[in-house]
Amino acid sequence: MSEVLRVEGLSAGYGDLIAVHDVSFSIGQGDVFVLLGANGAGKTTILRCITGLMSPRQGRIIAGGAELIGKKAHEVAKLGVSHVPEGRRVFTHLSVEENLGVSFIDARAKGRTLRQAIDEIYALFPRLSERRKQHAGTMSGGEQQMLAIGRALMNAPDLLMLDEPSLGLSPLMAELVFERLAVIRAGGTSILLVEQNSSCLELADRGLMLANGHVVLAGDRAALEDSDMVRRAYLGTN
Amino acid sequence: MNLAQALLSGLLIGGVYGLFSIGFSLAFGVMRIVNFAHGGVVMLGMYVGLYAFDASGIDLLVSIPAALIAGGLLGATLYVTFYARFVGKATLQQLLLAIALGLIIQVLAQMAFGPNAQSIRSAWGSQYLIIGTMFASYAQIAAFGVAVVATLAVEALLHGTRWGHAVRAVADDAEAAGIVGLDAQRINLGAFSLSCALAALAGSVLVTYYPVSPPVGFGLMPIALIATVIGGLGSVKGAFFGGLICGVVEQVASTAWTPALQDVPLYALLLIFLAVRPFGLFGRPSAH
Numbered sequence: 126m127s128e129v130l131r132v133e134g135l136s137a138g139y140g141d142l143i144a145v146h147d148v149s150f151s152i153g154q155g156d157v158f159v160l161l162g163a164n165g166a167g168k169t170t171i172l173r174c175i176t177g178l179m180s181p182r183q184g185r186i187i188a189g190g191a192e193l194i195g196k197k198a199h200e201v202a203k204l205g206v207s208h209v210p211e212g213r214r215v216f217t218h219l220s221v222e223e224n225l226g227v228s229f230i231d232a233r234a235k236g237r238t239l240r241q242a243i244d245e246i247y248a249l250f251p252r253l254s255e256r257r258k259q260h261a262g263t264m265s266g267g268e269q270q271m272l273a274i275g276r277a278l279m280n281a282p283d284l285l286m287l288d289e290p291s292l293g294l295s296p297l298m299a300e301l302v303f304e305r306l307a308v309i310r311a312g313g314t315s316i317l318l319v320e321q322n323s324s325c326l327e328l329a330d331r332g333l334m335l336a337n338g339h340v341v342l343a344g345d346r347a348a349l350e351d352s353d354m355v356r357r358a359y360l361g362t363n
Numbered sequence: 364m365n366l367a368q369a370l371l372s373g374l375l376i377g378g379v380y381g382l383f384s385i386g387f388s389l390a391f392g393v394m395r396i397v398n399f400a401h402g403g404v405v406m407l408g409m410y411v412g413l414y415a416f417d418a419s420g421i422d423l424l425v426s427i428p429a430a431l432i433a434g435g436l437l438g439a440t441l442y443v444t445f446y447a448r449f450v451g452k453a454t455l456q457q458l459l460l461a462i463a464l465g466l467i468i469q470v471l472a473q474m475a476f477g478p479n480a481q482s483i484r485s486a487w488g489s490q491y492l493i494i495g496t497m498f499a500s501y502a503q504i505a506a507f508g509v510a511v512v513a514t515l516a517v518e519a520l521l522h523g524t525r526w527g528h529a530v531r532a533v534a535d536d537a538e539a540a541g542i543v544g545l546d547a548q549r550i551n552l553g554a555f556s557l558s559c560a561l562a563a564l565a566g567s568v569l570v571t572y573y574p575v576s577p578p579v580g581f582g583l584m585p586i587a588l589i590a591t592v593i594g595g596l597g598s599v600k601g602a603f604f605g606g607l608i609c610g611v612v613e614q615v616a617s618t619a620w621t622p623a624l625q626d627v628p629l630y631a632l633l634l635i636f637l638a639v640r641p642f643g644l645f646g647r648p649s650a651h
Contacts, residue, residue, distance in 0.1 A: 176542055198541030207542075214539040216532045226525060227532045228543035276543055 127154045128187075129284045129315045130175070130206070135184035137167075137174050144170040145181075146338045152284065157306075157316045159325050159332035161342075161355060166335040168319040169211055172286050175317075176208040177201045189283065203232055207282035211289055213273040217262025221253050224261050224272055228279040235281050246275035249305060267298035274302070278309065285309060286317040291324070303328060323359040326350060334358075368497045369618035370611060375503040377610020378510035379569050381603035383583065384590035385517060386561035392597020393534040393554045395453040396446050399461035401587055403468030404559045406580030408434055408566025410476055413575060415567070416483050423505060426567040434563025438556040450551055451537055465581060472577040482574035506568035513564060514603045517557070521599060530554050534597065585626070589633045595646025604644060608632070 131151040138144045145167040152158045160168045173179040175186055177198045186193040189204050196204075216224050225243045234242070247254035250271040256264060261272055270290055277285055287306070291299035303324050310316055310328070318325050326332075326349060333343035334355060342352055349355050383405050390396045408430045415426035445464065449457035491498045521527035529550050533540045537547045566575075573579075590609050594601025609629055617625035636643065 178538060178542070197546075198538070199544050199546045202542060202544035210539060210542060214536055216535040216539065218535050219528060219531055223528045223531075227528045227540070227545060230544040233544075280544055 128152065129154055129156075129189070130317065131185070131187040132171070132175070133185040133187075135171065135174060135181055135186065137170050137179060137181040137184075143182075144338050145174070145335075148184075148333075148335070148338075148340055150333055150340075150343065152315050152317060153330075154283075155310065155313055155315055156330045157310055157318060157328050159329040159349070160317070160319045160335065161332060161349070161359065162335035163358065165337075167338040168335060169288055170338075172208060172210075172288050172317070172319060175201070175206065175286065202280060203230055205233065205280065205283035207277035207280060207285050209270075209273045209277045209285070209287040209290060211292075213266075213269045215261040215264075215269050215272050215276065218260060220258050220260055221264075221272055222257045224276055225253075225279055228276040230280040233280040237281070242279055242281075246278060249278070249308065250275055266293050267295065267301070270294060270298075270302055271305075274305070274309075278314075282314060284315045284317060286319075288319045289321060290318075291320065291322040299324065321359075326355075326359070365496060366615065366618065367495075369614040371494075371497050371499055372503070373611035373614030374607060375499055375507045375610070376569075376573075376614070377607035378507040378603075379565050379606070380583075380586050380590055380610050381606025382510040382513055382568075383562045383565035384587045384594070384602040384606040384609075385514060385599050386558040386565070387587040388591045388594065388597055388599060388602035389517075389561070390555055390558040391453075391591065392599075393530055394446070394450045394551050396449060396555070397453060397458055397461060398446075398558070399458065399584060400441065400464035400468055401558070401562050402580035402583040403465045403472075404434055404437060404562035404580070405566040405569070405583055406472060406575065406577065407437065407468065408563030409570035409573075409575035409579065410472065410566075411563060412567035412570040413481060413483060416571075423509065423568065423571070426570075427509065427564060430563040430567035431560045435556040435560040437563070438559025439552060441559065442552050442555040446555065447548065447551070450548075465584075469577045469580060472580075476577065478577065480574040480576040483571055500572055502571040506571060509568045510565070510603075513561065514599070517561070517599055526550075526553070585629070589629055591643075592633055592641075593636050593643055595643025598643065598645040601643055601645030 128151050133149050135148045136146050148171060160171060162168055174181045175193060177193065177196050181194060188206050191204055193201055225246055226239060229239050229242050252268060253271055253275055256268060261269060290302050299322060306316060306328060326346060329346045331345045332349055333340050342354060387398060387401045390398045411430045411433050412426040415429045419425040445460060490501050492504060521531060529545050532545060533547045533550050540547050586609050590605030591602050593608055594605030612628050612632060613625050616628045
């Protein structure tokens, strides 16, 4: 099975604080991989290191045969790794269509025109099509999350990384987002998901759990679901 | 001078104020750079206009492209050499650097061009269009026309092209722009070059009826600041309307009151806006 991402011995921190310690994992083609853990466990730090928003202290991050460490965020995006950041971070003063348009990378067009790429996103999220002229800042949280995901899909990524996409959404909207993620995975895109919401486990192939920056558990979905640690933290059962 | 004449003159010079304020506002809106050397670039644009006229005898057809190119190159140089490291920060260090650069530009201009005021003796500047009791020189009218066209072109660029959308995306959230594949540093370089090109363009049309000397640049900075605040920080059309308002207020105050105190109502206007509507005419209350 071919890999879309390999993280080896990753350590990172802020000042004296070590946020992530010696984390290793890999994600196969078409897999959904989840990073579990409480707030402050280091999940977001790992995504920020992969995307080039932060420099790790140690380790290697390989995607598409290239070392990502040392690359800038826009170079990582061109290698087919997309990041839907915590808090969505849509361009609030741009319209929905402009948000999508600026996120199209010509080098990753893969034969699509800009128009075709945008229409693919509208097919996935019809709500965005209804709001195409609206400023992103005036939309609901769920719509902004759809746009953030749509924006990340504009460069036809090999790996889509999402940082708590259900945070702040209604249960119905969160359900819709996870249902769309299943469609995206079915299209062959690998997914790296950081989530607090237990629904994400239904989607997962494999994953790991972090506590204070250390990997405390790693395995396939069954192993995660059977773990007492995960059950206590996520499923609300003992 | 009657009031109607003051309104007309104010509107005409206000267009040029608006044009260089757009550039100032763009650098702040996209990069959070407060470029106090912006007036220095306007002043250099005035010398470009002056020498282009001396060399060719044709006013705007030569001076406009020359000023755009010179301003753009100067902007790119200033950005790469000095400003790139301050993007997004709007720190005191950045402010001091910009003031120092403004002073250096002024001193270099004094060494190169001398301290005396110089003006163009163009046919346009001495031909007047008379409308009832009001009059305006062709140079004033042409400068205003260039300012309006340039403002519309910048608006079209920012809202109608992918590059413009990318500039606005970087202004909105530079980090998010990076993760969707936009090279923020390269886009900033283009935006800052455009900012300075607009300053030089404003200078090259202003000099057709307004004498140039090295201190003129710093003298224009209060206008750029006030126009930007009135219009709304980072708003292009806001900065243009802010410039128009500054021009009219200045001319009316000069006519109805005394030229020596023509700037006083401008500062009063600034204080009123900061107190009552700090986000300006076209700004958004939520914007940064």
